[in-house]
Amino acid sequence: MNRVFFIALLISGFLFFSCETDRKIPAEEQYVVMLSMDGFRWDYASRVETPWLDYIASHGANAEYVKPAFPTKTFPNHYSMATGLYPDNHGIVDNNFTCPEHGTYRLGDRESVENGVFYNGEPIWVTAENQNVTTASFFWVGSEAPVKGVQPTYWKRYDSSVAFASRIDTVINWLQLEEEKRPRLITFYFQEPDGTGHRFGPGSQEIDALVMELDSLVGVFISRIQELPFYDNINFIVTSDHGMTEVSPDRYVNIGAYTPRDWYERTHGGNPMMHVTPKEGMMDSIWNILQTVENVSVWKKEDVPARLNYGTNPRIGDIVILADSTWSIGWGKPRASYYTGGAHGWDNTKKDMHTIFYAMGPSFKEGHKHTSIEVVDLYPLIAKIMGLEPAEVDGKLERVEGMLR
């Protein structure tokens, strides 16, 4: 063979091979698995060794922080992650609230949590199922109720006692199902480090130890998906709903000392955000007194600052009371056990309320550093990766698409 011809053959073979390995996997062949670790503050991973989160960052994309929705609580945010909507627009306006049409919703009350009437908007698994994509969820707010009449094909009733490792086992089992039955979108949830952050505070050694443990679990999961024959098709997202800040009974405002609780028809929320409805005729007295209280912001619901996207939903009480950063509010003397350690729920521009985003897989650039995204952007991100026709949402693809290949 002549030399020139041989070299040309080598080059074309190389080009063919490199195109082949860079072949973009079609959206309809890509998987998305999203894990939320509750209350994982944006900076926790920088305090200890987290080799597996680092592994995702170097093989994929990592945002400096994620801005949660207000109020920076678990239920409103997980449902914002699922629907791409702010709480005003998806209806889960707090961990507990009263709906004028459907009555009381409470995080701990199975009946309300599993009642589809409370959930507006369209969770990503509903969008997917409606477009013939099988989905699964091992705990996620909204997945335990039919929304628009649709639930994930596989789902679990919330039970905090199920070990994290066993949740991983089940997710892997789902991924090992035969192709016709296998979910292509999976969401799953750990209730830590939120619990430990509340109990010991975000600056505690307990958090450091737990973050390393959670990182190892992420490693277990990655190692197991790497054994799957279609590993190259799997996008894995690790994120969370909000951060955590230190509280103290020394920075506590007893709202009940200014305005007795029986002046109100309804009081919802808790520390650090309450939304309350005064009894008939009590609005002016309550409003005037609350204006004088220090270390809290008080707004009529229609006057909540626009940047918080909160106040138009009829499920929100007439007045919103928000403690200043690191301050707490309540209805009596501060119970020391409750107002020590950590809490969340404050203004979503506060740094301590921000959370994490790591993602790797066929759709993500390698080693991509992103500044920030919002929890509502996860919906358009996942829809784009999977080639789903998205519902109209508050989230913005423009804020996330820079991390995509």
Ligand code: AMP
């Ligand atoms: P919070 O820190 O008050 O915003 O709420 C966090 C708590 O929500 C965690 O301790 C979880 O146990 C609980 N939680 C999370 N998901 C669910 C769910 N699907 N059903 C009931 N409780 C849940």
Ligand code: ZN
């Ligand atoms: Zn949470």
Ligand code: ZN
């Ligand atoms: Zn919490």
